[in-house]
Amino acid sequence: MKHIQQLEKQQIPQALDLAWEVFEKYVGIDYTQRGIDEFYQFLHTPSLTKPLVYYGAFDKNQMIGMIAMRNNHIALFFVKDTHQHLGIGKALFTYMLAQIPDHRISVNSSPYATEIYRELGFCATEHMKEENGIRFLPMFYNR
Numbered sequence: 001m002k003h004i005q006q007l008e009k010q011q012i013p014q015a016l017d018l019a020w021e022v023f024e025k026y027v028g029i030d031y032t033q034r035g036i037d038e039f040y041q042f043l044h045t046p047s048l049t050k051p052l053v054y055y056g057a058f059d060k061n062q063m064i065g066m067i068a069m070r071n072n073h074i075a076l077f078f079v080k081d082t083h084q085h086l087g088i089g090k091a092l093f094t095y096m097l098a099q100i101p102d103h104r105i106s107v108n109s110s111p112y113a114t115e116i117y118r119e120l121g122f123c124a125t126e127h128m129k130e131e132n133g134i135r136f137l138p139m140f141y142n143r
Helices: 009-030 033-043 088-099 111-120
Strands: 002-006 053-059 062-070 073-079 104-109 129-131 134-142
Touching: 002 088, 009 033, 009 053, 009 062, 009 073, 009 111, 033 134, 053 088, 062 088, 073 088, 088 111, 104 111, 111 134
Parallel strands: 073 104
Antiparallel strands: 002 053, 053 062, 062 073, 104 134, 129 134
C-alpha cells in the first residue's frame, strides 16, 4: 500500500537522507567533487532546508520518494532506486500540484532528471548551466 502526504517536521531528516542516497548513486556521478560537496552542504544547512515544504511517498512505513519546494520552485525531488520507473515520482508531483494554487513551477534539473521532468510536462528555459560544480538545466512547468 502506497500513500503520499505532506511531511511532518520529524520526517524531514529521513527525506534528506533519501535525497542524499539517491543523489550519491545517480546524480553525483555527473558532478565534480565541488558539486557533490555543494549539494551535501545544501542538505546539511538548516537555514536552506527548513523553509522547504516537503511531501513524501510511503510504501507501508518506508519512505520511498520525496519532493520539496519553496516559492513554486522544486528544490529536491528523489525516488529510491528500488521504486523508480513505477510512477512514484509522477504520483508525488501530482499530489504536490494539488496542494498549491499556482501551477507555474520552476526547477533546476540535474542532467540525470531532465527527461523525467520533460515527461511531467516541463520545458527547458535555457541551456545547461553550471554553478559551484552543480550542473543543471533550468526548466518550467505551467498548466
